[in-house]
Amino acid sequence: MDLTAQMLKRVVEELRVHEALKGTADREEACEKGESEKNWTKIDTPTKPSWLGSATLLGPIPVGVSNRHVHLSREHVEILFGRDYRLRKIKDLTQPGQFACEETVMVVGRRGVIPKVRVLGPERSQTQVELSATDARLLGLKPPVRDSGDLAGSETCVLVGPAGYVVLKEGVIIAKRHIHMTPQEADSFGLKDKDIVAVYVPSPERAVVFDDVLVRVSDKYALDFHLDTDEANAAGVKTGDIAYIIKQ
Numbered sequence: 001m002d003l004t005a006q007m008l009k010r011v012v013e014e015l016r017v018h019e020a021l022k023g024t025a026d027r028e029e030a031c032e033k034g035e036s037e038k039n040w041t042k043i044d045t046p047t048k049p050s051w052l053g054s055a056t057l058l059g060p061i062p063v064g065v066s067n068r069h070v071h072l073s074r075e076h077v078e079i080l081f082g083r084d085y086r087l088r089k090i091k092d093l094t095q096p097g098q099f100a101c102e103e104t105v106m107v108v109g110r111r112g113v114i115p116k117v118r119v120l121g122p123e124r125s126q127t128q129v130e131l132s133a134t135d136a137r138l139l140g141l142k143p144p145v146r147d148s149g150d151l152a153g154s155e156t157c158v159l160v161g162p163a164g165y166v167v168l169k170e171g172v173i174i175a176k177r178h179i180h181m182t183p184q185e186a187d188s189f190g191l192k193d194k195d196i197v198a199v200y201v202p203s204p205e206r207a208v209v210f211d212d213v214l215v216r217v218s219d220k221y222a223l224d225f226h227l228d229t230d231e232a233n234a235a236g237v238k239t240g241d242i243a244y245i246i247k248q
């Protein structure tokens, strides 16, 4: 499908609406920042549900909820924001070296548009757009559920920045849920890189067990269970809440 002509027409319309709604958009932005603040509602020793039988709970593992975001290549930073442009850090993320940037881009799909999608740094070798299934539906896109960096044959979109636009042939994914941990933590849990585990999230009203959770081990990581906003809402959890690996 040809993405450009129709989409860009929609972008221009959207930008016009957005100019008119600028005040509202700024308020939304403030909320988004507030939500990412750590707000611990830690349940140290959850009541073990009877269905767990002889299985044990390993943890606690802090939950990190990823809102929709974009990782950009150097080339795309320059197209979207201008020649020699450098991304500006506003906040460090939990994973060492990763940070949220001041910059946002507009993500354009076949059916809709999402403005002000946060750019995360540092720059990567390939541009990657991470959406929830709800975002994808709104945009009219069908991204595959993939591990970060596994982008071959993934979904397409258009990115729009203040200096230009990029037609992304691939790079749009729904991130596969995963747990980051150090080799020491993996040892203590009896796990290794690429293991698949089930994770129990004991929230008071919407407790959920997530299966198919990928374990990612590196001495560059910090312990964190990464979910997207759909998954977090389904389980009634937010960043800073606690989850447990189910060990049979």
Ligand SMILES: [Zn+2]
Residues within 6 Å of the ligand: 178, 180, 226
């Ligand atoms: Zn992650």
